Amino acid sequence: MSDLAPAIVLVRPQLGENIGAAARAMLNFGLEDMRLVGPRDGWPNPAARAMAAGADPVLEAATVHEGIGAAAADCSFMLATTARVRGLDKPVLTPEAAVAGIRARAAAGERTAILFGPERAGLENDDVARASAIVSVPVNPGFASLNLAQCVLLMAYEWRRQMAGDASPPPQSRPDPMHAPAPAIEVERLADHWEDRLDAVQFFFPPEKAPYMKRSLRNLWSRMPLSRADVQMLHGALRQLVRGR
């Protein structure tokens, strides 16, 4: 996956803490290629390390560059994340469309990058102008407070979500045969058991309603996704309720 994965380029990041938090966000979803353009407080930065909490390999492998051009020298498709879209004549993509674009390029053997701006002001127009397209996270227009690491997190999530969508869904392991769906014959026996016992305590009353009530109860058992363990427990509960007398 890593060969296809986009590089995460932090442009003029201010706080080391945020660089560390971005590294964590990346690694949560399997992104490992971090590139820093002009980090304000120099590099390496102990505050980044402290915040990375285990994502140190991402920080250790991070490369530092003077400009976006150098940072993304090997990338032929670059996306600029911005909160505000500022009249640049450039496609504005949702994270979903952006990642789809990245994947299409990667599938063609191209390397890709996503640019994230400084915490306070975001990317400048000159930065955005270098990108192939703009990515804008569709936040609530009445309240937008995504920080740098959250924005990285959402893009990384979107990447992994789409990558996973390609693979066949992971089989749900059901090692215990008792958790397998109960075969119809077992559900039938369960329904019989309950009907018999409830008949014995005059549950199906008044008599003219009994057929309808019995059908409803049968329908209930057969609509339920019962496992074999469930069936066994429902037999046991009923036996014990009757025996409890």
Next chain:
Amino acid sequence: MSDLAPAIVLVRPQLGENIGAAARAMLNFGLEDMRLVGPRDGWPNPAARAMAAGADPVLEAATVHEGIGAAAADCSFMLATTARVRGLDKPVLTPEAAVAGIRARAAAGERTAILFGPERAGLENDDVARASAIVSVPVNPGFASLNLAQCVLLMAYEWRRQMAGDASPPPQSRPDPMHAPAPAIEVERLADHWEDRLDAVQFFFPPEKAPYMKRSLRNLWSRMPLSRADVQMLHGALRQLVRGR
């Protein structure tokens, strides 16, 4: 949108800061219905307010409850977020599939909730047993460090992404309210009723297995797509079995 949006239920949250950060994460993507179950440091909490940074309306409207049943009393579809899936026989969904499920329920007029556990330990099995399904964010198995607010953020993002993706399907007509899915509070009461009566007849035996058996039984009720009519019938059947003595 807010009528269809899921409630965010924070179960036994520890730090006020994280409640505030969760409120921000929610509001970023237009979710406003926060419910708190047993917040450790009481409520209201000044630390939450300080962290909310403008998402105060979410905190001010937040409701506090003693248990999950009460917090999600009006919700008939409840999802439990967990990092680890722990051998409960319950569907495990990606955020994408979970939100699709929420939207389908919402389109049918049902209210829904997503449960998030305490920061340190996450939801307990007894909490998860109350949910209809499990949501697990597909993080890197070699590095998973999502915090509470990040997890809320990803679910909220996924919600908004799908809402933006297409118009919600037209509401399905459900003429008979008794055939509507039972709200969580009714399922909770049904589970209580059965547990009490089965306790009285020593069903949960031997004692060291009782907690496991009780959880399995709760898990059974919450996994089943019970209608209100089903719940009523299962109450009635139990009453009659006990009375039959």
